[in-house]
Amino acid sequence: MFMRKSKSLKIMLSVAIILFIGKSMRAQENPLDTLANSVFKIKEDVDLMKRVKMSGYLQTQFQLADSNGTPSYAGGDFNAHTDKRFMLRRARVKISYETPLTQYVFQIDATEKGFNIKDLYLKFTPRQINFVSLTVGCMNRPFGFEIGYSSSMRESPERGRMSQIIFPNERDLGAMLTFQLPKTSRWNFLKLEAGMYNGTSSSATDFDYKKDFIGRFRMDKSNKSEKINYGLGISYYNGGVRQGNNNICTIASDNNGINGYVLNSDTAHYGKIAKREYIGADFQINIDFSFGLTTLRAEYIQGQQPGTSSTSKSPTSQPTSDTYLRSFNGAYFYFLQNIGKSKFQFVAKYDWYDPNTDVAGNDIGKTLTPYDGKTYKKTNSTDIKYSTVGLGLAYRWDNNIKITAYYDLVNNETSDNLKGFNRNLKDNVFTLRVQYKF
């Protein structure tokens, strides 16, 4: 009996030892597996964190104008009692959350002038048709090159006068479709953006029932050696502005052939849409020469712009005064030359904006002679053409800091019949800017 008990005990002890060893082996996981699991978990966390991106830039500058109270498109008009100023021109912070098929973007601008939302949109691409994306919210208008080109990258301190007038704030509220084949396609260099927008810019609530169509078709290609890169684009804007009263002023000639405005007053005009239509073309080329990277850019826009007697700027609120319809055109040309492999870049720019191509020179401001019983109004300073030559030098301190010295030479059309415009105005501006970008 003792022998049987002893044998049973041995069996039970053996089973217990085997079970204990098995458990110990499972508990002592292979160190390499542990490491691999840890790395995998860390990678998962990093992949999630990489979806959130934050960037921004700060532009501080000192400016010196030709005279006190200089009206300027180089950062806004100077106060009546000063010809020099320090400014926080832009202070942007942009946060985005991106997955392979979706993107959420939020960008603000905070300066001494106040706080503004610049971008606030979401973009998504259906998996099944990955060459189409939908963007909704507040975003850059898809017109031309200069509007969408970031202010942090732009070589001149400001966009051209025309861009600031016809596209105030650059951004608008709307919905846009983007068509572009994936990078694996040979047609990836083509892109079409088209959308419907309020037409009032991002900072304003829409005030009329007319929604504006904006579209741009562009191509962007490099040669095989990657020494030359070029881009071409054509853009179209079709929209309008609701008329706030019965009066509409259009260009007409008087008995002497002088162009001015003829007033057409009719109750039927009230609440109707005054046409706002632009077409544009843009071109860019970058060439990697041995003496430095060279860039040439050009953009031309023409069209019809509804404005008022005192401004041709696109309205951001319901106009209540007479509607003035003007045919306009404008363009800019950039020549950018990086100086060898140095950190310096030379900048030269020429731009013009003619708010009224039907009148020029001494005809501006000339009193008209009515002959047909209609009411004629003479043109004024709103119809003056401006051209600007900009010369500058940029220095890239490092990845984050860029210093730019830039001089705007502004020339205006002159007219002996317009008070204050019988000579070129003293409105040149020098800008010294330091930008920090992250």
Add this chain to the structure above:
Amino acid sequence: MKKLRIVALIATVAAATTAFKLADLNLKIKGSDTVLPLSQKFAEVFMKKHPETKISVVGGGSGVGISSFIEGTTDIAMASRKMKMSEKMKMQDAGKAFKEVIIAYDALSVIVNTANKVSQLTREQLEGIFTGKIVNWKEVGGDDEKIIVYSRESSSGTYEFFKEHIMQNKNFASSVLNMPATGAIVQSVSQTKGAIGYIGLAYLDKNVKGIKISMDKGKTFVEPSMKTAKDKTYGVIRSLQYYYLSKDEAKVKPFMDFILSAEGQKIVEEIGYVPIH
């Protein structure tokens, strides 16, 4: 005698200075999977000669390497393609002048499984296979077997080179399987009878078969090899380059001098690439 002492003193100081510089040498090299085995060998031999130095080498693709170079997280970007204009402009905007140095040349090899009886294809046939127009090996003289196509991801310089020179920028078929590294393509092709892929010459081994390619519509077929790459009879050749900042010239000089020397170029040939001389 006095002059001899001065010369000896100058030589000693120069040697001490160089040794001091090499002791500070800590290089990070990142980028092309094609250049990876070459860079690893360079680093291994150089560190053996100069144990005080430290060189780390990481792959990921030419695009990844150049991106890291722009961000400033790697000293040298290794690439099997030229830097794009958009990348050059980013470097310019960051105020970073850089240098490009060609360290070797590579022959792009198209590989199939060793059991595949097809041993040569024209560029047009390759284009048909990779665009999905040719789906069975019997269409190009092989067995009745579905073609399984492997490619690199779009961040790869090898991918870009293949797309430009073999596919003439046409779209890859949606059925193409994208692999993250050259080694993965070699493994997949070696294990799949109907598979086809493309790699750099240095990755060609006995587990896969490199096929002859005709770039003149079937008139002549040339196999990828060191000999045909050197005598330029093989038409699918590309340069392999390093990119580094101009301000780091003194820092990378000892390593670059070694790579471009006869000893360094011998390593190029041993690994399976074409020396620059």
